[in-house]
Amino acid sequence: MKNVIEVQNVYLKYPSSKNDTIHGISFDVKEGEIFGFLGPSGAGKSTMQKILTGTLRDYRGSVHIFDTEMRQRTHDYYEKIGVDFEFPNFYGKFTALENLKYFASLYSGRTTDPLKLLEKVGLLHDADKKVSSYSKGMKMRLGFVRSLLHDPQLLFLDEPTSGLDPANARVLKDMILEQKKMGKTIILTTHNMQDAEELCGRVAFMADGTIKAIGSPHALRKGGTNTQVEYTFLDNTREIRKVCTLSNLAHSQDFQTVLKKGLLTSIHSKEQTLEDVFIALTGRGLQ
Known part of the structure; x- marks a missing residue:
């Protein structure tokens, strides 16, 4: 399998900060892999995701995605990726269906029927309700299917099951695994140990802006200690x-x-x- 993402010796300092937030991070992600960033709040997970999604460009080092250095990425990049934020933003006065139709219109290629996606996450009967009336869990599910609208090759999922009850969390995790079976590459940012172990082929332990270890959940649990x-x-x-x-x-x-x-x-x-x-x-x- 070829590498979809190659990150080498990346540092980043926010303008308002005296010190680097990200310190010498290097890793790669293969095509069709679910790769997890696992760590507490403030570890640098979200900053790393912003670099990978092209939001932050003032980094030092090298970040190649789809064989393109991210500093030179074009708008075509966003046709290839889907992003599910932990706190998704929608147009509150629009219904869920109207939101999805609007976001679908922003892509040049063919998009998935939003009603089918809403049905998969149990929101079909709420499709014509204004998003302002949605609970956090409903918005989380809506945000997740929004990231799938244009059938992206690469998915960035930030705490996708946060605030969901076990049944709805199970639905989303099954859909994530479905995306993997379809050959999609997925970056999962989480502090949820169970999600990481269940979904990820490999995880990177992040703390204080660095990667402390990378490996499969099984190898990391077995390494260095005796049960x-x-x-x-x-x-x-x-x-x-x-x-x-x-x-x-x-x-x-x-x-x-x-x-x-x-x-x-x-x-x-x-x-x-x-x-x-x-x-x-x-x-x-x-x-």
Whole structure:
């Protein structure tokens, strides 16, 4: 697979800031990949997304997307990408359908029937309601389908499931995976560990404007630590709890003894989560 995005040694300083917000970031994203930026608020995720979407051009380093340096990007670039903001803006006095029809008119190519998209996210019966009456969750779903209107090759999704109930979050995640199956490349910006693990082929841990680690969620969770196993057993009438690493379980005399005597009452592994790994690498939580 070819690289859709290639970022090399990028720095950025906002005019009002004394120091760089982004420090020496490098990564690449392959065609058809879901790549996640995972980190807490203020980590630099949104700034990196603004660079990738062409909003910020005063960076140092190199950012190539579709083989074009982003400083030289043209308006044609926006025909190829879809952007779903965490706090989407709409024309409040327009209905949802009127909003989508208007945004569809801005593209030169063929667009998807907005009613079909609204139906997919459960908004078909609210299509003729003014967006000003929509809840945050409804606006989030509307913002998501707006990003799909023109069938873009590259999607930028910023906290796409924020504020959604589990059922609607599931709908959006399934639609994201559908886009991947269609060969779309997706950049997912989130602090939601579960979304990142469920959707992303690779994630970049961001903190303080730098990338601390890049890898698949599975590799990051497994790297550098040994899974712990917690087990309990009966000692007369008392229940005892002990913890042992998975690699040493077969050699643990205590475990072997209670296992052979049939005294074991429970056993489960305590695998580290992505957030555990993130905290170990950065000393900070994801929220």
